[in-house]
Amino acid sequence: MKKIAFIDKVHPVLKEGLESMNWICDDLTKISREEIILKLGDYNGIVIRSRYPMNEEFLVNANKLEFIARSGAGMENIDISYCAGRNITLFNAPEGNRNAVAEHALGMILSLFNHLAKGDSEVRDGVWDREGNRGVELDGKIVGIIGYGNNGSAFAKKLRGFDVRVLAYDKYKTGFGNEFVEEVTLSEIQEEANVVSLHVPQTPVTKGMIGKRFISQMDNPFYLINLARGTIVNTADLMDGIDSEKVLGACLDVLEYEKSSFEQMFEKDEQMPRAFKQILNSKKIILSPHVGGWTVESYRKLSQVLLDKIMQKYS
Numbered sequence: 001m002k003k004i005a006f007i008d009k010v011h012p013v014l015k016e017g018l019e020s021m022n023w024i025c026d027d028l029t030k031i032s033r034e035e036i037i038l039k040l041g042d043y044n045g046i047v048i049r050s051r052y053p054m055n056e057e058f059l060v061n062a063n064k065l066e067f068i069a070r071s072g073a074g075m076e077n078i079d080i081s082y083c084a085g086r087n088i089t090l091f092n093a094p095e096g097n098r099n100a101v102a103e104h105a106l107g108m109i110l111s112l113f114n115h116l117a118k119g120d121s122e123v124r125d126g127v128w129d130r131e132g133n134r135g136v137e138l139d140g141k142i143v144g145i146i147g148y149g150n151n152g153s154a155f156a157k158k159l160r161g162f163d164v165r166v167l168a169y170d171k172y173k174t175g176f177g178n179e180f181v182e183e184v185t186l187s188e189i190q191e192e193a194n195v196v197s198l199h200v201p202q203t204p205v206t207k208g209m210i211g212k213r214f215i216s217q218m219d220n221p222f223y224l225i226n227l228a229r230g231t232i233v234n235t236a237d238l239m240d241g242i243d244s245e246k247v248l249g250a251c252l253d254v255l256e257y258e259k260s261s262f263e264q265m266f267e268k269d270e271q272m273p274r275a276f277k278q279i280l281n282s283k284k285i286i287l288s289p290h291v292g293g294w295t296v297e298s299y300r301k302l303s304q305v306l307l308d309k310i311m312q313k314y315s
Contacts, residue, residue, distance in 0.1 A: 002066075002314075003042055008049035010071040014303035017311065037061060045069065047306070054078040059086075067091060069310060071302045072293070073098075073150065074229065076202040091309045094150040096302035097293030102154035104292040105197055105227050108251035112223065112286045113138060139163045144193030146186070147228070148176055152199035156181045167193060171205075190214070195223045202229035211237040215246055223249045227292035230254040236275040242284055249284040253292040 003024045006015065015025045026043075028036050033052055040046070040062040047069045052058055054068055054077060065088055068078060073094035083090055111117060114135035122129055141164050145152045148170035156166050157180070166181045167189050177183035189196065196218075200206045210224065211234035224247055226233050235256050241247035257276055266272070279285055 002044040004045040004047060005036070005040065005043040006047045007036060008047065008051045008071065010047060010049065010306075011300045011303035013300055014047065014069075014071075014307050017307040021311070021314070033058075040065070045310075047071065048077075050074075050077050052077075054083070056082050059083075059088075067310070067313075069306045071096075071306060074201055076229070089313065091306055093302045093305035093309075096305040097295070097298035098150040098154040100295040100298040101151045101199075101227050101292045102158045103295075104253060104288070105155050105225050105251070106158045108227075108253065108286055108288065109195065109197075109223065109225055110138065112249050112251055112284075117286055118283055138195075141165075141194045142167065142192050143195045143197065144169070144184075144189035145181070145197050145199060146170075146189065147199035147201075148173055148181075148183075149199065151227070152197075153181075155197055155199065187217075190217045191219050193218070193222055194220055195225065197225040198228040198232055200228055200232065202231055207231045208234050210234065212240065215241040218246065221246055221248050223247070223251070225251045227251075227253040230256045230258055235273070235279065239275045239278040239282070242278075242282060247284075249286075251286050252279070253288045254290050255279075255287075258290060 001022055001024060003026065004018055005026055005028050007028050009029055018025050028039065037058060038061065040059065041064065043062065044064050044066045045068070046062070046065065048054065049071050056079060059065065065086070067089040068083065069091040070078065071093060073092055075090065075092055078090060080090065115133040119133040122133070139162060143159060143164050143166050145156055145166065145168040148168045152168060152170070153176070156168060159166050160180050167184045168176070168181045169184055169186045169189055170176070174183065198210065200209070209232050215237060224233070224238070233256070238247060238250060242250070257273070279287070
């Protein structure tokens with residue numbers, strides 16, 4: 001009989017499924033980090049989202065640990081090398097929220113193109129400005145997708161109903177081109193795309209990937225979509241691109257400044273970076289609070305995917 005520690009809240013379908021295997025599932029979501037560390041020696045599995053980093057310091061007492069199940073796609077909060085050295089299996093669930101991310105990306109770019117947030121705010125304030133809210137169409141654009149895994153391919157699928165040309169580049173994957181998407185190099189995306197959408201994980205290679213150099217290498221003024229990780233985009237360089245009109249606009253579901261630092265910046269204005277102030281004041285940028293994969297449906301799907309993977313390994 002295995003014991004599983006739930007460190008973050010996830011959809012109950014995962015707990016119910018594991019308990020159907022006669023496993024014991026304990027809720028550790030309400031106790032402190034220090035208390036969890038002391039208890040981990042009793043557990044064979046851990047279920048997480050992103051509450052704490054899974055590193056040697058955190059896992060020091062987890063002598064029975066066989067797996068970590070992450071409800072989500074990104075694994076940057078887990079010390080993968082350390083876990084591999086201890087033969088700890090890592091599960092994640094990018095299949096669970098790929099549709100949500102794709103729909104959110106599409107919704108953001110259409111909202112930006114048609115000034116929906118601006119128009120809504122103005123009408124509520126008694127301003128009826130039709131010309132100032134004249135939109136542009138997605139039809140006829142060339143969309144470049146960087147990263148063609150679960151999320152990138154799901155976004156390409158959503159674009160099939162629009163008359164757009166879709167280019168995709170993936171550093172680690174080949175042979176995925178079909179009638180809906182053209183497999184290209186990164187340079188070809190920079191030569192042709194009007195819209196660039198990011199679907200890569202946070203790694204040392206991708207951190208700061210979209211910066212001054214990348215922007216300068218784009219042949220056309222372009223729109224940027226980022227539903228991946230905030231650190232992939234250098235915020236100051238993005239705002240320089242906006243100011244020079246090399247970047248026409250941006251859809252940002254993720255930021256360099258996420259929840260841990262985000263709220264503090266609003267408490268003390270002097271702590272707010274200049275580039276972030278520019279983002280907040282820009283009408284060319286649409287923001288959302290890292291909810292691209294955060295739907296009612298994906299909440300359940302993420303847990304179901306993890307359950308299926310765990311059951312497959314232990315069946």
